[in-house]
Amino acid sequence: MAPHSMSRELVELENRLRARPNDAGESDELRSRVMGAVAVELAKPLQSSRAGQWDGRYWAAAAAAVLIVMNLSLVSASREAVSIHPSVNSDQLSLELQWVRQLEAQPEGILK
Amino acid sequence: MASPTAHPLVVALAGGQPEAFAALYDRLGRSLLRVARVMLRNPDEAEDAVQDVFVELVRRRDRLAQVRDLDAYVFAILRHAIGRRLQRQRREKQRLTSFVPPAADKPDTGRADELTAALKTLPAEQREVIALKIDGGLTFAQIGEILNLSPNTAASRYRYAIEKLRLALE
Numbered sequence: 001m002a003p004h005s006m007s008r009e010l011v012e013l014e015n016r017l018r019a020r021p022n023d024a025g026e027s028d029e030l031r032s033r034v035m036g037a038v039a040v041e042l043a044k045p046l047q048s049s050r051a052g053q054w055d056g057r058y059w060a061a062a063a064a065a066v067l068i069v070m071n072l073s074l075v076s077a078s079r080e081a082v083s084i085h086p087s088v089n090s091d092q093l094s095l096e097l098q099w100v101r102q103l104e105a106q107p108e109g110i111l112k
Numbered sequence: 113m114a115s116p117t118a119h120p121l122v123v124a125l126a127g128g129q130p131e132a133f134a135a136l137y138d139r140l141g142r143s144l145l146r147v148a149r150v151m152l153r154n155p156d157e158a159e160d161a162v163q164d165v166f167v168e169l170v171r172r173r174d175r176l177a178q179v180r181d182l183d184a185y186v187f188a189i190l191r192h193a194i195g196r197r198l199q200r201q202r203r204e205k206q207r208l209t210s211f212v213p214p215a216a217d218k219p220d221t222g223r224a225d226e227l228t229a230a231l232k233t234l235p236a237e238q239r240e241v242i243a244l245k246i247d248g249g250l251t252f253a254q255i256g257e258i259l260n261l262s263p264n265t266a267a268s269r270y271r272y273a274i275e276k277l278r279l280a281l282e
Contacts, residue, residue, distance in 0.1 A: 010274050013281075017246045020227050030145065030159050031137055034166045038133045041170035 125169065126176040133166060140183065144190050146247035150239055151194045153232060157201070164193040184254040187244065191258055198236070230280040238273035245270050 124132030144165060148158035168189050169176075179185045231239060244255045256266040 010271070010278060013274060013278050014246070016227055017231075017242065017277075020225065030162065031134075031141060033159075034137055034141070034163050035130070035134055037163050038166050038170055039130060041167050042128050042130060046171075046174050 122176055122179060122182055125182075126173050128170070128173055133170065136169075136182075136186070137166065140186055143248045144186070147187070147190060147243040148194060150231065150243035150247055151236070152197055152201075154201075157197050161190060161193040161197055164196075165190045168193070181254060181257060183250065184257045187248055187250060187254070188258045191240075226281065230277055233280055234273060234277060238269070238276060241266065241270045242273050242277070 121132055121135060125136065141162065144162045145158055148161040149155060152158045152161060165186060169186065172189075176182075176185075231242065234242070241255060241259070244250050244258065245252075250258070252263040252267045252270070255261070255270070256263040259266060259269075261269070
């Protein structure tokens with residue numbers, strides 16, 4: 001039903017609502033605050049152009065992060081492939097392998 | 113009551129002229145604050161919501177030229193700002209009630225009369241349509257645009273809300 005066909009009772013209620021205390025209060029203070037915020041925001045570049053800048057920076061940072069992670073993974077994998085332990089060099093490793101082979105072949109001889 | 117959109121004002125707003133934002137505040141600031149007070153039931157939050165609206169308008173000023181009804185657009189921004197704040201209020205309330213028992217709703221200014229108290233008991237959807245009509249001074253066409261309803265549906269919702277308010281006052 002359209003509002004013009006509302007009963008007189010409802011129209012009176014509507015008028016009471018309009019007249020109720022819901023004043024803005026402190027509006028001058030709020031006005032200054034809002035205008036201050038507007039001035040700060042106006043000093044910044046427009047959101048759309050700023051978003052473009054941030055998009056560019058975001059993708060550059062993301063690409064750099066992916067490259068760093070990939071590089072670290074490669075370094076780590078190659079280290080594992082080259083040596084069993086960083087403190088063991090290849091000479092030590094070959095001596096130890098020789099010792100193990102001797103132990104397998106003649107366990108008593110080495111233990112004596 | 114909000115007056116129809118003045119085209120030169122939209123142009124000035126889109127151009128980022130501070131005086132245009134001041135003029136818009138002088139035209140709608142009070143109505144915006146009244147609506148925000150009804151919806152948020154907290155005067156400080158309501159003021160912050162009004163500030164959010166103007167900050168958002170500055171950020172979106174390059175899109176203002178496409179706006180058909182500036183007043184409806186501004187109130188739609190307010191509605192989003194209020195929605196975000198209500199969500200945060202709900203989260204805060206949930207967090208607090210896990211530590212302390214829920215307290216009764218405090219009147220926001222101490223001047224709340226019977227009518228204001230009854231208005232607070234209405235569901236948010238009904239309070240919203242009353243606030244936009246009575247406190248925002250908007251037409252049903254504008255309210256429909258903001259709430260994504262036809263003007264007739266907005267009018268029916270308003271009448272239903274007023275009727276419910278009358279029953280709450282009995």
